[in-house]
Amino acid sequence: MATTIAAPPSHRLSIGKQIVLLIPGLLLLAVVGYAGKFIEQSINHYTKANHIVFPNIEYVLWAIVIGLVIANTIGVPRIFEAGVATYEFWLKAGIVLLGSRFLLGDVLHLGRISLLLAGIAITLSFAFMHLLGHSFDLKPKLTSLLAIGSSICGVSAIIAAKPAIDADDEDASYAIAAILALGAISLFTFPLIGHSLHLSDKAYGLWAGLAVDNTAEATAAGALYSDAAGKVAVLAKTTRNALIGFVVLAYAIYWASRGEAQVVGNKAAFLWKKFPKFVLGFLFVSLLATLGYFTKPQLTSLANLSRWAFLLTFAGVGLRTSLRDLGKQGWKPFAVGAIGEIFIALVTLGLVYGADRYLHL
Amino acid sequence: MPETNANSKRGLSLDIYAVGLSLVLALLVHFNLLPAITW
Numbered sequence: 001m002a003t004t005i006a007a008p009p010s011h012r013l014s015i016g017k018q019i020v021l022l023i024p025g026l027l028l029l030a031v032v033g034y035a036g037k038f039i040e041q042s043i044n045h046y047t048k049a050n051h052i053v054f055p056n057i058e059y060v061l062w063a064i065v066i067g068l069v070i071a072n073t074i075g076v077p078r079i080f081e082a083g084v085a086t087y088e089f090w091l092k093a094g095i096v097l098l099g100s101r102f103l104l105g106d107v108l109h110l111g112r113i114s115l116l117l118a119g120i121a122i123t124l125s126f127a128f129m130h131l132l133g134h135s136f137d138l139k140p141k142l143t144s145l146l147a148i149g150s151s152i153c154g155v156s157a158i159i160a161a162k163p164a165i166d167a168d169d170e171d172a173s174y175a176i177a178a179i180l181a182l183g184a185i186s187l188f189t190f191p192l193i194g195h196s197l198h199l200s201d202k203a204y205g206l207w208a209g210l211a212v213d214n215t216a217e218a219t220a221a222g223a224l225y226s227d228a229a230g231k232v233a234v235l236a237k238t239t240r241n242a243l244i245g246f247v248v249l250a251y252a253i254y255w256a257s258r259g260e261a262q263v264v265g266n267k268a269a270f271l272w273k274k275f276p277k278f279v280l281g282f283l284f285v286s287l288l289a290t291l292g293y294f295t296k297p298q299l300t301s302l303a304n305l306s307r308w309a310f311l312l313t314f315a316g317v318g319l320r321t322s323l324r325d326l327g328k329q330g331w332k333p334f335a336v337g338a339i340g341e342i343f344i345a346l347v348t349l350g351l352v353y354g355a356d357r358y359l360h361l
Numbered sequence: 362m363p364e365t366n367a368n369s370k371r372g373l374s375l376d377i378y379a380v381g382l383s384l385v386l387a388l389l390v391h392f393n394l395l396p397a398i399t400w
Contacts, residue, residue, distance in 0.1 A: 088375075089379050092376060277380055278376055285387055297397060300398075301395065
Protein backbone atom coordinates (compact mmCIF):
# COMPACT_ATOMS: atom_id res chain seq x y z
CA MET A 1 0.00 0.00 0.00
CA ALA A 2 1.24 3.45 -0.78
CA THR A 3 1.15 5.35 2.46
CA THR A 4 1.58 8.77 1.10
CA ILE A 5 -0.76 11.03 -0.70
CA ALA A 6 0.90 12.92 -3.51
CA ALA A 7 2.20 16.17 -2.22
CA PRO A 8 0.35 19.17 -3.59
CA PRO A 9 2.12 20.91 -6.47
CA SER A 10 3.66 23.57 -4.31
CA HIS A 11 4.17 24.02 -0.59
CA ARG A 12 3.82 27.77 -1.14
CA LEU A 13 0.12 27.37 -1.90
CA SER A 14 -2.29 28.17 0.90
CA ILE A 15 -4.29 25.35 2.47
CA GLY A 16 -7.46 26.69 0.82
CA LYS A 17 -5.87 26.56 -2.64
CA GLN A 18 -4.49 23.07 -1.97
CA ILE A 19 -7.98 21.86 -1.07
CA VAL A 20 -9.42 23.48 -4.22
CA LEU A 21 -6.79 21.62 -6.27
CA LEU A 22 -8.05 18.32 -4.83
CA ILE A 23 -11.68 18.87 -5.86
CA PRO A 24 -11.57 17.77 -9.56
CA GLY A 25 -9.79 14.50 -8.71
CA LEU A 26 -12.12 13.84 -5.76
CA LEU A 27 -15.10 14.32 -8.07
CA LEU A 28 -13.54 11.91 -10.56
CA LEU A 29 -13.06 9.30 -7.79
CA ALA A 30 -16.69 9.74 -6.76
CA VAL A 31 -18.00 9.50 -10.34
CA VAL A 32 -15.94 6.39 -11.18
CA GLY A 33 -16.78 4.70 -7.88
CA TYR A 34 -20.45 5.52 -8.15
CA ALA A 35 -20.52 4.36 -11.76
CA GLY A 36 -19.24 0.98 -10.51
CA LYS A 37 -22.01 0.85 -7.90
CA PHE A 38 -24.60 1.89 -10.49
CA ILE A 39 -23.49 -0.84 -12.92
CA GLU A 40 -23.67 -3.50 -10.18
CA GLN A 41 -27.17 -2.40 -9.16
CA SER A 42 -28.39 -2.12 -12.76
CA ILE A 43 -27.19 -5.62 -13.63
CA ASN A 44 -28.78 -7.01 -10.48
CA HIS A 45 -32.12 -5.30 -11.21
CA TYR A 46 -32.10 -6.42 -14.83
CA THR A 47 -31.19 -10.05 -14.12
CA LYS A 48 -33.74 -10.25 -11.28
CA ALA A 49 -36.52 -8.69 -13.35
CA ASN A 50 -35.83 -11.06 -16.24
CA HIS A 51 -35.22 -14.13 -14.04
CA ILE A 52 -31.70 -14.53 -15.38
CA VAL A 53 -29.20 -16.39 -13.21
CA PHE A 54 -26.07 -14.27 -13.23
CA PRO A 55 -23.29 -14.06 -10.63
CA ASN A 56 -23.19 -10.81 -8.69
CA ILE A 57 -20.18 -8.78 -9.80
CA GLU A 58 -19.35 -6.35 -7.02
CA TYR A 59 -19.04 -2.62 -7.70
CA VAL A 60 -15.42 -3.00 -6.58
CA LEU A 61 -14.50 -4.73 -9.82
CA TRP A 62 -16.46 -2.29 -12.00
CA ALA A 63 -14.89 0.73 -10.30
CA ILE A 64 -11.39 -0.67 -10.73
CA VAL A 65 -12.00 -1.65 -14.36
CA ILE A 66 -13.49 1.75 -15.26
CA GLY A 67 -10.52 3.45 -13.59
CA LEU A 68 -8.05 1.18 -15.41
CA VAL A 69 -9.70 1.89 -18.77
CA ILE A 70 -9.60 5.66 -18.21
CA ALA A 71 -6.01 5.66 -16.95
CA ASN A 72 -4.72 3.48 -19.78
CA THR A 73 -6.62 4.94 -22.73
CA ILE A 74 -7.25 8.68 -22.49
CA GLY A 75 -5.12 8.99 -19.35
CA VAL A 76 -5.88 10.99 -16.21
CA PRO A 77 -5.47 14.73 -16.99
CA ARG A 78 -3.12 16.63 -14.71
CA ILE A 79 -5.94 18.62 -13.12
CA PHE A 80 -7.31 15.41 -11.57
CA GLU A 81 -4.02 13.97 -10.33
CA ALA A 82 -3.85 15.56 -6.87
CA GLY A 83 -7.40 14.56 -5.98
CA VAL A 84 -7.07 11.05 -7.37
CA ALA A 85 -3.92 10.56 -5.28
CA THR A 86 -6.03 10.96 -2.12
CA TYR A 87 -7.37 7.42 -2.53
CA GLU A 88 -4.92 6.20 0.10
CA PHE A 89 -6.33 8.75 2.53
CA TRP A 90 -9.86 7.38 1.97
CA LEU A 91 -8.54 3.85 2.39
CA LYS A 92 -7.18 4.68 5.84
CA ALA A 93 -10.29 6.60 6.86
CA GLY A 94 -12.39 3.63 5.66
CA ILE A 95 -10.31 1.19 7.71
CA VAL A 96 -10.60 3.30 10.88
CA LEU A 97 -14.40 3.53 10.44
CA LEU A 98 -14.55 -0.20 9.72
CA GLY A 99 -13.33 -0.68 13.31
CA SER A 100 -16.95 -0.03 14.33
CA ARG A 101 -17.92 -3.37 12.79
CA PHE A 102 -15.54 -5.34 15.01
CA LEU A 103 -15.89 -6.13 18.66
CA LEU A 104 -12.49 -5.82 20.31
CA GLY A 105 -12.65 -9.51 21.27
CA ASP A 106 -12.95 -10.46 17.59
CA VAL A 107 -10.10 -8.14 16.72
CA LEU A 108 -7.92 -9.76 19.37
CA HIS A 109 -8.93 -13.30 18.37
CA LEU A 110 -8.50 -12.85 14.62
CA GLY A 111 -5.65 -10.39 15.08
CA ARG A 112 -3.72 -12.92 17.20
CA ILE A 113 -4.17 -15.61 14.56
CA SER A 114 -3.25 -13.13 11.80
CA LEU A 115 -0.17 -12.05 13.72
CA LEU A 116 0.96 -15.65 14.22
CA LEU A 117 0.38 -16.59 10.58
CA ALA A 118 1.88 -13.31 9.31
CA GLY A 119 4.99 -13.93 11.45
CA ILE A 120 5.46 -17.41 9.97
CA ALA A 121 4.71 -16.27 6.41
CA ILE A 122 7.04 -13.26 6.66
CA THR A 123 9.94 -15.34 7.95
CA LEU A 124 9.54 -17.96 5.22
CA SER A 125 9.01 -15.42 2.47
CA PHE A 126 12.06 -13.37 3.44
CA ALA A 127 14.26 -16.44 3.26
CA PHE A 128 12.71 -17.46 -0.05
CA MET A 129 12.90 -13.98 -1.63
CA HIS A 130 16.57 -13.60 -0.74
CA LEU A 131 17.31 -17.01 -2.20
CA LEU A 132 15.46 -16.01 -5.37
CA GLY A 133 17.14 -12.60 -5.59
CA HIS A 134 20.52 -14.32 -5.30
CA SER A 135 19.61 -16.87 -7.98
CA PHE A 136 18.43 -14.13 -10.37
CA ASP A 137 21.50 -12.03 -9.59
CA LEU A 138 19.46 -9.01 -8.42
CA LYS A 139 21.13 -6.22 -6.45
CA PRO A 140 20.94 -7.12 -2.72
CA LYS A 141 19.08 -3.92 -1.75
CA LEU A 142 16.56 -4.39 -4.55
CA THR A 143 16.00 -7.91 -3.23
CA SER A 144 15.54 -6.48 0.28
CA LEU A 145 12.93 -4.01 -1.01
CA LEU A 146 11.09 -6.72 -2.94
CA ALA A 147 11.13 -8.97 0.12
CA ILE A 148 9.78 -6.18 2.34
CA GLY A 149 7.15 -5.19 -0.23
CA SER A 150 5.85 -8.67 -0.84
CA SER A 151 5.95 -9.79 2.78
CA ILE A 152 4.51 -6.80 4.61
CA CYS A 153 2.65 -4.02 3.01
CA GLY A 154 3.63 -3.41 -0.55
CA VAL A 155 4.43 0.14 -1.50
CA SER A 156 4.29 1.79 1.92
CA ALA A 157 6.73 -0.76 3.34
CA ILE A 158 9.09 -0.09 0.44
CA ILE A 159 8.80 3.67 0.97
CA ALA A 160 9.42 3.20 4.71
CA ALA A 161 12.43 0.97 4.08
CA LYS A 162 14.07 2.96 1.26
CA PRO A 163 15.66 5.71 3.38
CA ALA A 164 16.31 3.32 6.26
CA ILE A 165 18.54 1.06 4.14
CA ASP A 166 19.82 3.83 1.81
CA ALA A 167 18.44 2.14 -1.30
CA ASP A 168 18.54 3.78 -4.76
CA ASP A 169 15.49 5.56 -6.22
CA GLU A 170 15.72 3.22 -9.20
CA ASP A 171 15.60 0.11 -6.98
CA ALA A 172 12.61 1.49 -5.10
CA SER A 173 10.82 2.27 -8.38
CA TYR A 174 11.47 -1.25 -9.70
CA ALA A 175 10.27 -2.84 -6.48
CA ILE A 176 7.16 -0.63 -6.35
CA ALA A 177 6.32 -1.32 -10.00
CA ALA A 178 6.67 -5.07 -9.46
CA ILE A 179 4.55 -5.00 -6.30
CA LEU A 180 1.83 -2.89 -7.97
CA ALA A 181 1.70 -5.18 -11.01
CA LEU A 182 1.44 -8.25 -8.81
CA GLY A 183 -1.20 -6.58 -6.64
CA ALA A 184 -3.31 -5.89 -9.75
CA ILE A 185 -2.99 -9.51 -10.85
CA SER A 186 -3.95 -10.75 -7.35
CA LEU A 187 -7.16 -8.75 -7.55
CA PHE A 188 -8.44 -10.93 -10.33
CA THR A 189 -6.87 -14.30 -9.41
CA PHE A 190 -7.53 -14.52 -5.65
CA PRO A 191 -11.36 -14.46 -5.79
CA LEU A 192 -11.31 -17.08 -8.57
CA ILE A 193 -9.03 -19.39 -6.59
CA GLY A 194 -11.04 -18.79 -3.39
CA HIS A 195 -14.29 -19.75 -5.10
CA SER A 196 -12.80 -22.81 -6.76
CA LEU A 197 -11.50 -24.01 -3.37
CA HIS A 198 -14.86 -23.19 -1.70
CA LEU A 199 -13.11 -21.22 1.03
CA SER A 200 -15.28 -19.81 3.80
CA ASP A 201 -15.55 -16.01 4.05
CA LYS A 202 -13.26 -15.95 7.08
CA ALA A 203 -10.65 -18.28 5.59
CA TYR A 204 -10.62 -16.41 2.27
CA GLY A 205 -10.50 -13.00 3.96
CA LEU A 206 -7.60 -14.11 6.13
CA TRP A 207 -5.79 -15.48 3.09
CA ALA A 208 -6.30 -12.30 1.05
CA GLY A 209 -5.21 -10.15 4.00
CA LEU A 210 -2.06 -12.19 4.52
CA ALA A 211 -1.05 -12.71 0.90
CA VAL A 212 -2.10 -9.67 -1.16
CA ASP A 213 0.48 -6.90 -0.88
CA ASN A 214 -1.07 -3.46 -0.97
CA THR A 215 -3.77 -2.66 1.56
CA ALA A 216 -6.02 -1.20 -1.15
CA GLU A 217 -5.68 -4.34 -3.27
CA ALA A 218 -6.07 -6.66 -0.26
CA THR A 219 -9.24 -4.79 0.74
CA ALA A 220 -10.56 -4.98 -2.83
CA ALA A 221 -9.65 -8.67 -3.22
CA GLY A 222 -11.54 -9.41 0.01
CA ALA A 223 -14.56 -7.29 -0.94
CA LEU A 224 -14.72 -8.97 -4.36
CA TYR A 225 -15.35 -12.28 -2.58
CA SER A 226 -17.95 -11.07 -0.08
CA ASP A 227 -18.61 -8.30 2.39
CA ALA A 228 -17.68 -10.54 5.33
CA ALA A 229 -14.46 -11.65 3.60
CA GLY A 230 -13.59 -7.99 2.95
CA LYS A 231 -13.91 -7.26 6.67
CA VAL A 232 -11.58 -10.08 7.65
CA ALA A 233 -9.12 -9.19 4.87
CA VAL A 234 -8.86 -5.64 6.23
CA LEU A 235 -8.24 -6.92 9.75
CA ALA A 236 -5.56 -9.40 8.64
CA LYS A 237 -3.88 -6.80 6.44
CA THR A 238 -3.97 -4.21 9.22
CA THR A 239 -2.25 -6.69 11.52
CA ARG A 240 0.40 -7.22 8.87
CA ASN A 241 0.81 -3.46 8.45
CA ALA A 242 1.51 -3.14 12.16
CA LEU A 243 4.68 -5.17 11.63
CA ILE A 244 6.21 -2.70 9.15
CA GLY A 245 8.33 -0.90 11.74
CA PHE A 246 9.85 -4.08 13.16
CA VAL A 247 10.83 -5.47 9.76
CA VAL A 248 12.22 -2.17 8.48
CA LEU A 249 14.19 -1.78 11.73
CA ALA A 250 15.66 -5.27 11.33
CA TYR A 251 16.73 -4.45 7.76
CA ALA A 252 18.12 -1.05 8.77
CA ILE A 253 20.23 -2.71 11.49
CA TYR A 254 21.41 -5.38 9.03
CA TRP A 255 22.50 -2.89 6.35
CA ALA A 256 24.05 -0.57 8.96
CA SER A 257 26.09 -3.51 10.31
CA ARG A 258 27.50 -3.89 6.78
CA GLY A 259 28.33 -0.19 6.67
CA GLU A 260 25.84 0.44 3.85
CA ALA A 261 23.19 2.38 5.79
CA GLN A 262 23.08 4.84 8.68
CA VAL A 263 23.08 3.43 12.19
CA VAL A 264 19.67 3.57 13.89
CA GLY A 265 19.97 5.60 17.12
CA ASN A 266 16.75 5.54 19.10
CA LYS A 267 15.03 2.27 18.13
CA ALA A 268 11.77 3.02 19.96
CA ALA A 269 11.46 6.36 18.15
CA PHE A 270 12.24 4.62 14.86
CA LEU A 271 9.47 2.04 15.49
CA TRP A 272 6.96 4.74 16.40
CA LYS A 273 7.84 6.77 13.28
CA LYS A 274 7.28 3.78 11.01
CA PHE A 275 4.17 2.51 12.80
CA PRO A 276 1.01 3.04 10.72
CA LYS A 277 -1.09 5.29 12.95
CA PHE A 278 -4.40 4.37 11.37
CA VAL A 279 -4.08 0.95 13.05
CA LEU A 280 -4.49 2.76 16.40
CA GLY A 281 -7.53 4.60 15.04
CA PHE A 282 -9.06 1.29 13.94
CA LEU A 283 -8.50 -0.22 17.41
CA PHE A 284 -9.92 2.87 19.13
CA VAL A 285 -13.14 2.86 17.08
CA SER A 286 -13.46 -0.89 17.67
CA LEU A 287 -13.05 -0.24 21.41
CA LEU A 288 -15.80 2.42 21.30
CA ALA A 289 -18.11 0.00 19.48
CA THR A 290 -17.33 -2.75 22.01
CA LEU A 291 -18.12 -0.41 24.93
CA GLY A 292 -21.55 0.29 23.40
CA TYR A 293 -20.75 3.90 22.53
CA PHE A 294 -22.85 3.63 19.35
CA THR A 295 -26.44 2.49 18.88
CA LYS A 296 -27.26 -0.08 16.22
CA PRO A 297 -28.42 2.48 13.61
CA GLN A 298 -25.29 4.53 14.34
CA LEU A 299 -23.12 1.45 13.75
CA THR A 300 -24.88 0.97 10.41
CA SER A 301 -24.16 4.60 9.49
CA LEU A 302 -20.47 4.20 10.39
CA ALA A 303 -20.23 0.96 8.38
CA ASN A 304 -21.80 2.74 5.39
CA LEU A 305 -19.43 5.69 5.75
CA SER A 306 -16.60 3.17 5.62
CA ARG A 307 -18.06 1.66 2.44
CA TRP A 308 -18.27 5.10 0.79
CA ALA A 309 -14.65 5.74 1.69
CA PHE A 310 -13.67 2.39 0.17
CA LEU A 311 -15.66 3.24 -2.96
CA LEU A 312 -13.35 6.22 -3.51
CA THR A 313 -10.34 4.00 -2.80
CA PHE A 314 -11.25 1.35 -5.36
CA ALA A 315 -11.82 3.99 -8.04
CA GLY A 316 -8.34 5.34 -7.22
CA VAL A 317 -6.74 1.90 -7.50
CA GLY A 318 -7.83 1.67 -11.14
CA LEU A 319 -7.09 5.30 -11.97
CA ARG A 320 -3.56 5.09 -10.54
CA THR A 321 -2.54 1.83 -12.23
CA SER A 322 -0.60 2.52 -15.40
CA LEU A 323 -0.12 -0.68 -17.37
CA ARG A 324 2.48 1.10 -19.51
CA ASP A 325 4.60 2.00 -16.48
CA LEU A 326 4.30 -1.53 -15.15
CA GLY A 327 5.54 -2.91 -18.46
CA LYS A 328 8.60 -0.63 -18.40
CA GLN A 329 10.33 -2.44 -15.56
CA GLY A 330 12.94 -5.09 -16.20
CA TRP A 331 11.69 -8.68 -16.26
CA LYS A 332 13.96 -9.85 -13.44
CA PRO A 333 12.41 -7.88 -10.55
CA PHE A 334 8.99 -8.83 -11.83
CA ALA A 335 9.96 -12.52 -12.11
CA VAL A 336 11.42 -12.56 -8.59
CA GLY A 337 8.35 -10.76 -7.26
CA ALA A 338 5.95 -13.05 -9.12
CA ILE A 339 7.62 -16.28 -8.01
CA GLY A 340 7.83 -14.92 -4.48
CA GLU A 341 4.16 -13.95 -4.52
CA ILE A 342 3.11 -17.41 -5.68
CA PHE A 343 5.22 -18.90 -2.89
CA ILE A 344 3.66 -16.55 -0.30
CA ALA A 345 0.16 -17.26 -1.62
CA LEU A 346 0.71 -21.01 -1.31
CA VAL A 347 2.32 -20.79 2.15
CA THR A 348 -0.42 -18.53 3.51
CA LEU A 349 -3.13 -20.71 1.96
CA GLY A 350 -1.64 -23.73 3.76
CA LEU A 351 -1.42 -21.73 6.99
CA VAL A 352 -5.05 -20.56 6.67
CA TYR A 353 -6.22 -24.13 6.06
CA GLY A 354 -4.32 -25.21 9.18
CA ALA A 355 -5.68 -22.30 11.24
CA ASP A 356 -9.23 -23.01 10.08
CA ARG A 357 -8.87 -26.60 11.22
CA TYR A 358 -6.95 -26.21 14.47
CA LEU A 359 -7.50 -22.62 15.68
CA HIS A 360 -11.19 -22.34 14.74
CA LEU A 361 -11.31 -19.06 12.81
CA MET B 362 6.15 5.82 -9.72
CA PRO B 363 4.77 8.94 -8.06
CA GLU B 364 4.76 7.46 -4.58
CA THR B 365 8.54 7.36 -4.43
CA ASN B 366 8.72 11.12 -4.67
CA ALA B 367 6.26 11.70 -1.90
CA ASN B 368 7.43 13.22 1.30
CA SER B 369 7.35 10.62 4.06
CA LYS B 370 6.77 13.22 6.79
CA ARG B 371 3.74 14.48 4.90
CA GLY B 372 2.53 10.89 4.47
CA LEU B 373 2.74 10.39 8.21
CA SER B 374 0.73 13.51 8.98
CA LEU B 375 -1.91 12.55 6.42
CA ASP B 376 -2.15 9.20 8.20
CA ILE B 377 -3.13 11.15 11.29
CA TYR B 378 -5.55 13.35 9.30
CA ALA B 379 -7.33 10.17 8.14
CA VAL B 380 -7.70 9.05 11.76
CA GLY B 381 -8.82 12.57 12.76
CA LEU B 382 -11.48 12.75 10.05
CA SER B 383 -12.78 9.29 10.96
CA LEU B 384 -13.04 10.17 14.64
CA VAL B 385 -14.84 13.43 13.86
CA LEU B 386 -17.31 11.51 11.68
CA ALA B 387 -17.76 8.93 14.46
CA LEU B 388 -18.53 11.73 16.92
CA LEU B 389 -20.99 13.39 14.53
CA VAL B 390 -22.75 10.05 14.09
CA HIS B 391 -22.75 9.43 17.86
CA PHE B 392 -24.36 12.80 18.60
CA ASN B 393 -26.82 12.34 15.69
CA LEU B 394 -25.45 15.42 13.95
CA LEU B 395 -25.33 13.55 10.64
CA PRO B 396 -28.37 12.07 8.91
CA ALA B 397 -28.44 8.26 8.72
CA ILE B 398 -25.89 7.20 6.10
CA THR B 399 -27.28 4.72 3.61
CA TRP B 400 -25.51 2.61 1.01
